Amino acid sequence: MVFTEYDFIGRLGAPEDQLWYDNIQEALKRLGHDFDVRFEPGKQAIHHALSGQSDGLLFQSPMLKELFPSLVRVEFQLAVVPIYLYGMKERELDSICEQRIGMLMGFDEFSVRLQELFQCPKPVTPHYGHYMKKMLMMLKSEQLDWFLAPVVMEPFLNAHVDKQFYRLGASEIKLPVYMYLSEQNQALAEPLSEALAEVYREKGVDNTSYRPVRLGESLQR
Numbered sequence: 001m002v003f004t005e006y007d008f009i010g011r012l013g014a015p016e017d018q019l020w021y022d023n024i025q026e027a028l029k030r031l032g033h034d035f036d037v038r039f040e041p042g043k044q045a046i047h048h049a050l051s052g053q054s055d056g057l058l059f060q061s062p063m064l065k066e067l068f069p070s071l072v073r074v075e076f077q078l079a080v081v082p083i084y085l086y087g088m089k090e091r092e093l094d095s096i097c098e099q100r101i102g103m104l105m106g107f108d109e110f111s112v113r114l115q116e117l118f119q120c121p122k123p124v125t126p127h128y129g130h131y132m133k134k135m136l137m138m139l140k141s142e143q144l145d146w147f148l149a150p151v152v153m154e155p156f157l158n159a160h161v162d163k164q165f166y167r168l169g170a171s172e173i174k175l176p177v178y179m180y181l182s183e184q185n186q187a188l189a190e191p192l193s194e195a196l197a198e199v200y201r202e203k204g205v206d207n208t209s210y211r212p213v214r215l216g217e218s219l220q221r
Contacts, residue, residue, distance in 0.1 A: 001028060001055040002036045004045035027195035043130060049182050056181040063109050064180060072186040074179040076193040080208050085146040085171040088139060088163060099145040102127045102135045110148055113173050136160050150175060
């Protein structure tokens with residue numbers, strides 16, 4: 001089976017991220033399937049999953065189901081990824097509710113989450129974009145004050161921003177991530193969820209952390 005993943009994550013992921021893929025591969029193997037990953041731009045990855053040109057998507061937000069109802073979520077949570085605001089310089093938090101925050105399409109829920117986090121009088125009105133590089137250009141040229149992104153995107157930011165960026169620790173939001181199946185694979189969702197749970201349990205892997213380290217171990221980041 002071939003699954004797609006956003007190219008700005010997979011190609012620049014840390015070596016320890018391989019454990020994520022090993023767990024998925026083992027779960028699929030137990031169900032009689034092979035496993036391969038294809039890294040593609042976000043819109044293309046989603047299109048291929050929707051059209052059945054791929055078997056599904058990896059490491060996606062729980063909100064994806066609301067945006068694309070035909071995709072089938074595998075209910076076992078793979079991991080929890082921290083999301084932060086990134087900027088080119090430190091700014092006053094007192095006015096953050098009025099600052100210009102960019103985020104990729106599909107992150108809609110986080111305007112409300114930011115409102116709760118910073119006690120804004122109303123939901124933050126974000127500037128949405130489809131393309132990561134374009135959003136980073138807007139950040140570098142100060143058309144945006146902040147860009148909301150998962151921590152797994154940091155290698156991409158480092159590769160495409162020629163200045164040191166600032167990560168706002170106080171903005172941390174936890175994002176659970178899941179596998180999604182293309183519609184033609186929907187019968188696989190429940191057995192795959194059970195197989196993943198079994199693999200994680202047998203390996204003693206914690207699925208509530210950013211890095212899926214084994215319970216009792218620590219991992220320097």
